Amino acid sequence: GAGVSQSPSNKVTEKGKDVELRCDPISGHTALYWYRQSLGQGLEFLIYFQGNSAPDKSGLPSDRFSAERTGGSVSTLTIQRTQQEDSAVYLCASSLVGRGGKQGRGNTIYFGEGSWLTVV
Amino acid sequence: RKEVEQDPGPFNVPEGATVAFNCTYSNSASQSFFWYRQDCRKEPKLLMSVYSSGNEDGRFTAQLNRASQYISLLIRDSKLSDSATYLCVVKGGYNKLIFGAGTRLAVHP
Numbered sequence: 001g002a003g004v005s006q007s008p009s010n011k012v013t014e015k016g017k018d019v020e021l022r023c024d025p026i027s028g029h030t031a032l033y034w035y036r037q038s039l040g041q042g043l044e045f046l047i048y049f050q051g052n053s054a055p056d057k058s059g060l061p062s063d064r065f066s067a068e069r070t071g072g073s074v075s076t077l078t079i080q081r082t083q084q085e086d087s088a089v090y091l092c093a094s095s096l097v098g099r100g101g102k103q104g105r106g107n108t109i110y111f112g113e114g115s116w117l118t119v120v
Numbered sequence: 121r122k123e124v125e126q127d128p129g130p131f132n133v134p135e136g137a138t139v140a141f142n143c144t145y146s147n148s149a150s151q152s153f154f155w156y157r158q159d160c161r162k163e164p165k166l167l168m169s170v171y172s173s174g175n176e177d178g179r180f181t182a183q184l185n186r187a188s189q190y191i192s193l194l195i196r197d198s199k200l201s202d203s204a205t206y207l208c209v210v211k212g213g214y215n216k217l218i219f220g221a222g223t224r225l226a227v228h229p
Contacts, residue, residue, distance in 0.1 A: 031215065042207070042221030043164070056216060091163060109217060111163035 002026070004112035006092050012118045013082055021077045021115045025094030032075050033093040033109060034067055043091065049075060082119045089114040121146055124210050126220035133227055137198045141223045143208030144190045152211035153184055155193050157204045158222065164207055167193075198227045 005024040013019050025032050034046040045059035049069040060066070064082075069075040079086055095109040126143045133139050145153075153170035168175065170182040170191050181194040191208055208220035 033217065035219070043219035045216060045218065048216055050215065058216075108166050108169075111165070113163050 004092055004094050004110055006090075006112035006115050008115055009113065010116045010118075012120060015084060015119055016081055018078065018080045019082055019117065021079075021090050021092075021117070023075045023077070023092030023094075023112060025073065025075070025092070026096075026110060029094035029096050029110075030072070031095045031097065031109070032069055033095075034075070034077050035091045035093065036088045037091060037114075038088045046077070046090075079117075082117075084119045087117055087119045089116045122220075123147060123212065123218045124208055124220040126206075126208050126223045128221060128223060130224035130226050133198055133225070135198055135200060135227055135229055137227075138194065138196045139198055139225065140192055140194045141206055141208075141225075142190050142192050143220050143223075144188075145208075145210045145218075146189070147210070147212055148186075148189060150210045150212060153182075153191050154209040154211075154217075155180075155182060155191075156207040156209055156219070158207055159204050164219075167206070195225075198225075200227050200229065203227045 004026055007022045030051045032049040035043040036046055037043050047060055047067045048056040064080045067077045091111050091114045093109040093111045123146050131139055155167040156164040157167045158164040168177050168182050170184050172184055174183045179196045183192045203226050205222040205224050207222045210218050212218050
C-alpha cells in the first residue's frame with residue numbers, strides 16, 4: 001500500500017496477556033517511530049529506528065515493552081503481561097530521511113491509523 | 121517542565137474568526153518545527169513545517185521565534201472543517217520528534 005499500515009486495528013486483551021502490534025512502513029522509508037496516545041492525551045514517544053543504527057529506546061515505559069525491526073522494514077511492538085494502563089492507541093510512523101536529515105518534504109513523518117489496544 | 125508545551129484549549133471561535141496558537145519548547149538546540157493536525161480518533165497529519173523566516177500556506181501562517189523559543193500558528197477566516205486538535209512538534213536530538221499535547225479548536229457556525 002501507499003501508506004503506513006498497522007495491524008491489528010483493534011485489539012482487546014485480558015490483563016496479563018502478551019500482545020504484538022505490527023507496523024509496515026512506507027516502502028523506502030528508513031526511519032520508523034512508535035508513539036502511544038492515551039485518550040485525550042498527547043503523543044508519547046516510545047522508540048525510534050533509523051536504518052542499521054541502534055534504536056533509540058528511551059521512551060519505552062517499562063521492560064514489558066520491546067520492539068524490533070526486521071530487515072529494515074516491518075516492525076513489531078511487543079507488550080508483555082499487559083496492564084490496564086497500557087490501554088491506548090499505538091501509532092507507528094515512518095519517514096524517508098532519518099538522522100541528520102534536512103528540513104523539507106523528505107523529513108515529513110507519516111502515521112499509520114494506529115492499533116487501538118484495550119486491556120480488560 | 122515538558123519539552124513542548126501547548127495551551128490545551130479548547131478554543132471556541134465562530135466561522136470567519138482569526139485564531140492563534142502558541143507553543144513553547146525547552147531545548148534551545150532544536151532545529152526543526154512542525155504543526156500537525158489530528159482529527160478525533162484519527163492519526164496526526166502534517167499541516168505545515170515551520171521555517172525560520174516564517175511561512176504561509178493559504179489561511180495558515182506559522183512563525184518561529186528562536187530567542188523566546190516559541191512557535192505560533194495563525195488561522196485566518198476559520199472554517200468549520202478547521203475544527204481539530206493542532207499538535208506542535210519539535211525535532212530533538214537524533215531526529216526524535218517530540219509532540220505537544222495539542223490545542224483543541226472548535227469552530228462553530
